[in-house]
Amino acid sequence: MNIKISNPRTRINGDIRITGSKSESNRLLLLQALYPQIKIENLSNSDDSGVMQKALASGAEVADIHHAGTAMRFLTAFFATREGREVTLTGSKRMTERPIKILVDALKQLGAEITYVAEEGYPPLKIKGKRLEKNKVSLQANVSSQYISALLLIAPTLKNGLELTLEGKITSVPYIKMTLALLGEIGVTYSFEGNTIRVFPKEEVAPITLTVESDWSSASYFYSIVAMCEEGTEISLSAYKKASLQGDSVLAELYKSFGVETTFKANTVTLRKKGRHTAGDIRFDLANAPDIAQTIAVTCFGMGLGCHLTGLHTLKIKETDRLEALKTELSKLGASIKVTDAELFLEPSGAINKNVAIPTYNDHRMAMAFAPLGLKVPLVIEEAEVVSKSYPDFWKDLEKLHFQAETV
Numbered sequence: 001m002n003i004k005i006s007n008p009r010t011r012i013n014g015d016i017r018i019t020g021s022k023s024e025s026n027r028l029l030l031l032q033a034l035y036p037q038i039k040i041e042n043l044s045n046s047d048d049s050g051v052m053q054k055a056l057a058s059g060a061e062v063a064d065i066h067h068a069g070t071a072m073r074f075l076t077a078f079f080a081t082r083e084g085r086e087v088t089l090t091g092s093k094r095m096t097e098r099p100i101k102i103l104v105d106a107l108k109q110l111g112a113e114i115t116y117v118a119e120e121g122y123p124p125l126k127i128k129g130k131r132l133e134k135n136k137v138s139l140q141a142n143v144s145s146q147y148i149s150a151l152l153l154i155a156p157t158l159k160n161g162l163e164l165t166l167e168g169k170i171t172s173v174p175y176i177k178m179t180l181a182l183l184g185e186i187g188v189t190y191s192f193e194g195n196t197i198r199v200f201p202k203e204e205v206a207p208i209t210l211t212v213e214s215d216w217s218s219a220s221y222f223y224s225i226v227a228m229c230e231e232g233t234e235i236s237l238s239a240y241k242k243a244s245l246q247g248d249s250v251l252a253e254l255y256k257s258f259g260v261e262t263t264f265k266a267n268t269v270t271l272r273k274k275g276r277h278t279a280g281d282i283r284f285d286l287a288n289a290p291d292i293a294q295t296i297a298v299t300c301f302g303m304g305l306g307c308h309l310t311g312l313h314t315l316k317i318k319e320t321d322r323l324e325a326l327k328t329e330l331s332k333l334g335a336s337i338k339v340t341d342a343e344l345f346l347e348p349s350g351a352i353n354k355n356v357a358i359p360t361y362n363d364h365r366m367a368m369a370f371a372p373l374g375l376k377v378p379l380v381i382e383e384a385e386v387v388s389k390s391y392p393d394f395w396k397d398l399e400k401l402h403f404q405a406e407t408v
């Protein structure tokens with residue numbers, strides 16, 4: 001489905017309720033499979049959480065997790081510990097291009113039995129569940145934090161817990177801290193000092209209900225909309241917590257540079273356009289918040305601002321090569337943009353080219369990051385249904401803000 005998105009308004013007011021964070025949800029679903037006393041509220045309605053639930057509930061020999069990176073990584077660790085079960089874990093074509101060797105090697109160091117079905121280092125995987133006897137492992141920490149979170153999630157079920165040594169510069173750190181914080185909430189003891197994480201064993205968890213905070217990465221698209229509108233624009237989002245476990249909550253800080261003010265009241269955050277953006281180019285290091293890089297690049301372009309974004313080394317192995325995709329699509333719209341393996345440079349720009357269609361590369365965030373540009377110029381978003389990976393209600397929610405989303 002291709003849709004033409006446009007919104008001639010320059011000032012917008014509205015309230016949106018976003019469902020639970022997919023990162024928190026997929027961690028809690030895994031923990032719930034290990035400790036059934038856990039109850040979860042405000043679970044994400046994303047496809048990624050749907051495939052996670054299905055794979056955990058099914059006793060089938062093959063689990064297909066489609067495009068869901070967290071499900072692939074977390075379930076590799078989970079199935080490796082299921083004694084007596086043999087599962088082939090697979091996903092979409094893109095998933096078979098997303099590396100997993102670092103995690104598989106770490107699990108093998110602990111005693112796991114995992115083999116590659118096709119290409120060495122990539123899914124699909126054949127996993128023969130075993131009792132893992134060892135409790136010390138070191139792994140490279142600069143490629144994806146999901147490998148580390150996967151190990152941490154199974155850690156309290158290992159006989160002697162786990163001691164992880166992280167090598168190299170640790171990337172996407174808030175996601176590791178989120179995993180540890182959730183373990184803490186169910187009563188697991190841990191420490192994270194320097195490059196060593198220790199998790200202590202826990203056999204049982206007391207009955208507990210955990211409420212997932214709504215998704216901050218999804219909130220980013222509304223920050224972008226508010227930034228591109230005039231003063232007087234006000235959008236409220238729920239249900240959020242001031243002390244968030246999600247690193248993408250840094251949006252509240254970063255978007256001050258675009259003239260967006262954030263206020264918290266109970267569980268609602270209100271985004272207000274207040275005055276002008278910072279003078280000069282935007283410079284952000286996004287190593288701790290990689291999922292909002294596309295949103296920020298498009299916000300800058302829509303506002304005519306230049307930017308220099310760093311810490312983007314993980315973007316090449318996500319749903320698509322996000323750096324190349326941004327460069328290709330922003331260039332079509334008239335941007336002057338350069339990318340390296342870890343950085344993006346955008347020149348300040350003027351007019352935006354009309355009659356442009358944006359392919360989405362099987363990447364939900366390509367669709368959602370470009371959609372706010374409909375405020376500046378009507379544009380076509382191809383295969384718009386990709387948004388369901390993390391945010392199935394995205395187009396409906398944009399319509400609540402008077403965007404026109406017409407199937408073409």
Ligand SMILES: O=C(O)C1=C[C@@H](OP(=O)(O)O)[C@@H](O)[C@H](O)C1
Pocket residue numbers: 022023024070143144145146149171172175290291314
């Ligand atoms: O643990 C998580 O929930 C996630 C970690 C990040 O991945 P990397 O650690 O690979 O950067 C992030 O991009 C992804 O959307 C979700």
Ligand SMILES: C=C(OP(=O)(O)O)C(=O)O
Pocket residue numbers: 067068069070071291318319365390
């Ligand atoms: C990178 C993402 O997800 P995952 O790695 O879990 O597929 C994302 O949602 O932007």
